[in-house]
Amino acid sequence: MAVTLRDVAARAGVSPVVVSRVLHNKAQAIRVSDATAERVRQAAEELGYRCNVAARNFRAQQTMTIGILHGSGFARPKLNEGSRYFACLMDGLIEGAFRNGYSVTLCPQLLSDAPESAMGDGRFDGLVWYSSVSSDANLGALARCSVPLVLIHSRTAQFGSRHSAVLCDNEQGIGGAVEHLVELGHRRLAFAMDVSPLNLESLDRLAVFRRHCALHGIETGDRDVLEVGWDRREVDSYFRGGLRHTALIAHNDGLAAEFLNRAKDFDIDVPGQFSIVGFDSTSFCDELRPTLTSISQPLREMGECAIDFLVRTIQGELPEPVEQIFPCGLDIRESTAIVGDRT
């Protein structure tokens, strides 16, 4: 059996409370004489005492654990960009959590009834929700959630939800990319997204795309929006149908990479005949040839910010939900060029 406070107390010849004060409770340690404190510390050292964190947290009615509700597995087949995106975000989440003394548990929503059970079973002090949110089931879960929750990439204020949110500035990101392409002379633009009608972020990006095209006098219809399924078959058929556009913005890097590679297979010159812009600007962009121009978002910082909001909410310092929108950048690499500029 493990060494407990009581064991240390017995060896030091004091009561458990004193040991607790000396070893854990900095604030109350002043109420113990130096000599006793030293005896306690020595006894603890000799016995190799380690605080049972589970017991402490239970008493304090907290878990010091944050749950990350994410959509699915990390490494989705053919959706590798999910892992890249998630990796950057996770780095921020973990870093932020550890800095605040919290640890992080992953809750894949697809596994059993993870979200429902995570939200009220006392396992978490708070939750970060990174997933699409517009299904009724999801919204219901969000509404019933009994612990603080912060959303990443999902604004649910419109549904009457009372959770804080961390977002990126699609307006600036997509808008900047459209501007960049227009400056290069492009007038026939397409927008590519995964088929997932419930992903509000995609829909928002699409809306911004359309608006900015309109601003530059470019009309966009249904044929300019390319919805691509799991198996990416649609990318093939798009190119097979003949090149209808001179440039494309994809709503993530993985999708952009698919277009980039398939274009090459169809002997379409990128960027000579066809410019491509991705979204996320993960380091993956540099591993493609041509390297991929991509809209960047500060994923790591966003993750840290989400944790920050969450911790402050848990500690009662954030009575009202807040929203933080992070700026996007545009990392111009080789996959965008002046229209018709065969290199």
Next chain:
Amino acid sequence: MAVTLRDVAARAGVSPVVVSRVLHNKAQAIRVSDATAERVRQAAEELGYRCNVAARNFRAQQTMTIGILHGSGFARPKLNEGSRYFACLMDGLIEGAFRNGYSVTLCPQLLSDAPESAMGDGRFDGLVWYSSVSSDANLGALARCSVPLVLIHSRTAQFGSRHSAVLCDNEQGIGGAVEHLVELGHRRLAFAMDVSPLNLESLDRLAVFRRHCALHGIETGDRDVLEVGWDRREVDSYFRGGLRHTALIAHNDGLAAEFLNRAKDFDIDVPGQFSIVGFDSTSFCDELRPTLTSISQPLREMGECAIDFLVRTIQGELPEPVEQIFPCGLDIRESTAIVGDRT
């Protein structure tokens, strides 16, 4: 405050123990009459009772949580393959853990004293160690660990360690790749690895590479082993120095990708002049052009196996440490071809 067992008990007019039996303890539920059980269930339903998992686990002296000790952040700059590799592994770990009713917490070793504290503070029922292990500090930590621990990709039996391990068959993987290259007529082979003297896995793969080269009468010296640092500068200088080999095996896909892309930048034809084999065969390989031939290992299964070993150890079903070696495959793609075969 949350609804507790006592609240339900009061409403149903029974003692808390009965409620516990009805709602949680399947085995003892038979000791309760149907009518009472129904009353209890209804009271729980009406009050919206949710079991406090933390309390239950504390009582049972368990946490139902597994800690994953991993080397560093997910998204290491310029080491993106780390995230891909880790993503596949994590999928297996999470899946396996959830299937067994455990949740998974990430413990980046670089953050504070994570490994030391994780090993004895009662937060975890068991640990999975995925990291290089040959530093003294690491070995010391492993030896002192007070909960069951399973190693991935590290065999520490040689250090007198008493932990189970999950490995991949480097012999078969590297050996098969060498064979493949020799069959294609290659006689001048190189092996590329990250600079990390403590990574036993790398050293093992290198040793296997050398042995299999020797088997085919190919001599290998220091100049045939390319050690590449964080910033990958060495890849550049390798090509700048003129092509000394006709084929290269890299100890992971990310490194292979770097060689593949830099070769292109130096106008070296892959695979015409230079064949490249990666390791891991993540879906990333299909996103490169040419697509990357790579040694595959069943990362997901390995993750699940590690959890399986761990859970069985925790439950006392695995008194002795075991070792499972998973077979490697070779996914032949476009980056390897007959020597000098300009396409």
Next chain:
DNA sequence: TTGGCTGACTATACCGATATACTAACCGCT
């Protein structure tokens, strides 16, 4: 001498679920 005060420590209860031991009622059987 008494009361008040401080410093250093102890005693007790508690967080919420559950293992364990115990009780009370009832049945059947000799």
Next chain:
DNA sequence: AGCGGTTAGTATATCGGTATAGTCAGCCAA
């Protein structure tokens, strides 16, 4: 009636810290 056995419950202690209240000696001032 008395005994053993079963059924359906209750009472209590416990996991390991820690909040809270309480104790008690020593000292000083009135």
